[in-house]
Amino acid sequence: MPSVRGWAALGVSSALFGLWAAFGELELLATGVFLLAAVLIGMAFVRFAGPTAEVGRHIFPSQVHAGDTVTVEVDIRSDRSIRNVTVEDTVHGLGVARFAAAGTTPGRPLQARYEVLCRTRGVFPVGPAVVAVSDPLGLTERRVETGSTDRLTVFPRVERLAGFPAVRGHDAAVQSTRPTFTPHGGEDFFTLREYQVGDDLRKVHWPSSAKRGSLMIKQLEIPWQARALVLLDLRAGRYPIDDAFEHAVRGAASVVTHLYQGGFSPELWAGERAPGLRSGGRYTQAMELLATVQTKDHMDLRNSVARLRRSGVGGGALVIITGIPDEGVVAAYRALARDFTRTIVMAVSDQVADSMAMFQRAGAVTVANGPEVPWAPAWRTAMELSWSIASAG
Numbered sequence: 429m430p431s432v433r434g435w436a437a438l439g440v441s442s443a444l445f446g447l448w449a450a451f452g453e454l455e456l457l458a459t460g461v462f463l464l465a466a467v468l469i470g471m472a473f474v475r476f477a478g479p480t481a482e483v484g485r486h487i488f489p490s491q492v493h494a495g496d497t498v499t500v501e502v503d504i505r506s507d508r509s510i511r512n513v514t515v516e517d518t519v520h521g522l523g524v525a526r527f528a529a530a531g532t533t534p535g536r537p538l539q540a541r542y543e544v545l546c547r548t549r550g551v552f553p554v555g556p557a558v559v560a561v562s563d564p565l566g567l568t569e570r571r572v573e574t575g576s577t578d579r580l581t582v583f584p585r586v587e588r589l590a591g592f593p594a595v596r597g598h599d600a601a602v603q604s605t606r607p608t609f610t611p612h613g614g615e616d617f618f619t620l621r622e623y624q625v626g627d628d629l630r631k632v633h634w635p636s637s638a639k640r641g642s643l644m645i646k647q648l649e650i651p652w653q654a655r656a657l658v659l660l661d662l663r664a665g666r667y668p669i670d671d672a673f674e675h676a677v678r679g680a681a682s683v684v685t686h687l688y689q690g691g692f693s694p695e696l697w698a699g700e701r702a703p704g705l706r707s708g709g710r711y712t713q714a715m716e717l718l719a720t721v722q723t724k725d726h727m728d729l730r731n732s733v734a735r736l737r738r739s740g741v742g743g744g745a746l747v748i749i750t751g752i753p754d755e756g757v758v759a760a761y762r763a764l765a766r767d768f769t770r771t772i773v774m775a776v777s778d779q780v781a782d783s784m785a786m787f788q789r790a791g792a793v794t795v796a797n798g799p800e801v802p803w804a805p806a807w808r809t810a811m812e813l814s815w816s817i818a819s820a821g
Contacts, residue, residue, distance in 0.1 A: 430467055434567035437463045470563035474570040481506040481532065483515070483557040483575035491712070494549045494585040500525070502557065504538040514569075516558040519544050519580060546582040549677070549719045554578040583715045584674075584681035587804045591811030592690050593770040593793065595653045595744030653769060655743025656687050659733075659760065660698040664723035666751035671799040672776045673723055673751065679774050679803050680749050681718050684711075692745065697736055699724060729756040733763050742767035749774045753783040761787065772810065774803070 430438060444460030447453070484503040492498050502517055511531040518524045525542040532538055555577045562569040623632065623643035636644040660680045667673040680698065687694040688711055696702040696714040698721045746768035750757050753775055765771045771792040775784060776799055784794040793814045795806045 429568065429570070430471070431562060431566060431569045433565075434467050434470065437467055437567055441467075466565060467567050470565060470568035473563045474561050474568050477510065477561060480508065481510065481513070481559050481574060483517075483555075483559065485517070485555060485557070485575060485578050487554065487578060487580055491583065491715075492546055492580075493583045494546055496546050496582075498544050498546060498580065500542055500544060500554070502540045502542075504529075504532065504540070504559070506532040506534060508534055510561055512562045512564065512566075513538075514560040514562070515540065516560070517542070517555060518558075520553045521550065522547065522552055522580075544580070546580075549582050549584045549674075551716075551720055552580045552582065554580050581716055581719055584677045584718050586685050587678065587682040587802055589682055589686040589804055590808045591815075592687075592692075593745045593772055593811065594815055595769045652742070653744035654691065654693050656692045656694040656745040656747065657741050657743065657764070657768070658683050658687070658694055658696050658747045659736075659749065659764070660696070660718075660721070661729065661748070661750035661757060661760075662699045662721065662724045663727050663729060663751075663756065664725050666754065666757075667723060667776070668751070669799065675776045675799040675803075676749050676751060676774075677718055677721060679776070680747075681715060682803055682807075683747050683749070683774075684714055684718075687745065687747075693743075694745075695741075699727070699732075701736065701739070730759045730763075733760040737763055737767070744769045746771040747774065748772070749776075751775065752777045753780055753787075757783075758786070761790070761792065765790070765792065770814070 441460045441463040444456045444463070448456040448460065482505045484505070486501040486503075488499055488501075489496075500517065500519075502515065504513070504515060509531060513529045513532060514526065515528075516524060516526050522544050525540075525544075527540045527542075529538055555575055556573045557575045558571050559574055560569050560571040623645050628645075631646045633644045633646045658680055660676060664673075667676065680696070684694050684696055694714075696717060698717055700717075702714045702717045741764065746764055748757060748761060748764075748771070750773070753773070757773070761771065761773065771787075773784065773787045773792050773794050775794070775796040777796060778798045780796050784796055787794050793810050795803070795810045797803070797806050
């Protein structure tokens with residue numbers, strides 16, 4: 429079909445035909461016929477020289493957080509020579525990359541690379557690519573969608589936290605900063621993992637080791653104090669502005685990452701129970717839920733927590749993340765805190781002194797700040813305070 433330049437040429441050609449009819453000048457007619465013929469010949473050219481290219485795409489790094497930059501490599505392959513090729517690759521919601529090549533050679537792929545700034549969390553479709561071929565004068569072009577559609581998942585931005593909640597070890601009278609995965613724990617089978625230096629060879633699972641060609645260790649049930657639950661309040665009424673909820677999501681992502689890296693087995697609840705960190709790709713599954721989670725206008729937090737508790741929760745640490753605390757958060761705390769050694773309540777608000785004092789009197793650790801204030805300093809202060817209280821007790 430005609431390009432923008434081609435439509436302009438057709439417009440000029442029509443005007444010249446009109447002027448020729450009015451004044452009878454053959455030069456006007458000849459010029460109009462030339463422009464019309466150029467467009468028609470261009471349409472025939474792109475019809476028979478249309479794009480037959482295949483486009484492949486590679487996105488790396490595979491895991492990215494809001495604010496990071498990803499690199500996309502595009503490979504263009506064609507079984508015949510094509511000239512004046514233009515390729516558009518769209519990251520829906522983030523931008524469009526356009527690049528051009530003088531031509532392609534059969535069996536010799538063209539490669540292009542562009543970067544995408546991931547401004548916000550979410551799942552963004554990438555592609556399919558659009559390959560366009562134009563005539564030498566640029567009057568016509570033919571566009572064809574080709575290649576697959578990929579997915580770019582942008583996790584929430586994660587802050588590096590310091591300090592862990594004081595949870596009880598195997599001895600109920602002993603506090604510990606990190607859970608202990610001892611090989612002498614419970615006898616319930618949990619999963620298989622690869623052998624690491626220092627593991628007890630008596631725990632080697634020989635049939636699986638022979639099948640995989642490497643030593644596999646039987647991991648027993650995760651110690652009770654190593655389990656953790658991160659609960660994100662999704663009620664829209666608790667967040668007066670969108671930035672407040674985004675700050676809460678960043679807090680949840682930071683806590684899940686921090687606990688996971690610290691030896692805990694955190695489970696995420698954000699409107700639904702994300703797959704617990706007990707299976708392959710478990711951390712990624714939790715972060716993918718946080719990448720797309722949104723507030724809900726009508727949500728009964730009490731009933732949701734009651735169903736969650738009936739499904740079986742409990743362990744060393746409970747983290748509740750909300751906006752402005754209300755009776756619903758208090759009820760959730762009362763229902764769940766009894767099943768955990770330590771509870772942390774994180775609120776996205778500058779004016780929650782009275783509400784947070786209630787949680788503190790009940791023995792919870794509180795962390796509160798505004799949407800523009802990082803979580804890390806407040807988290808570290810709260811963890812240090814909780815340890816001083818635990819030591820004094």
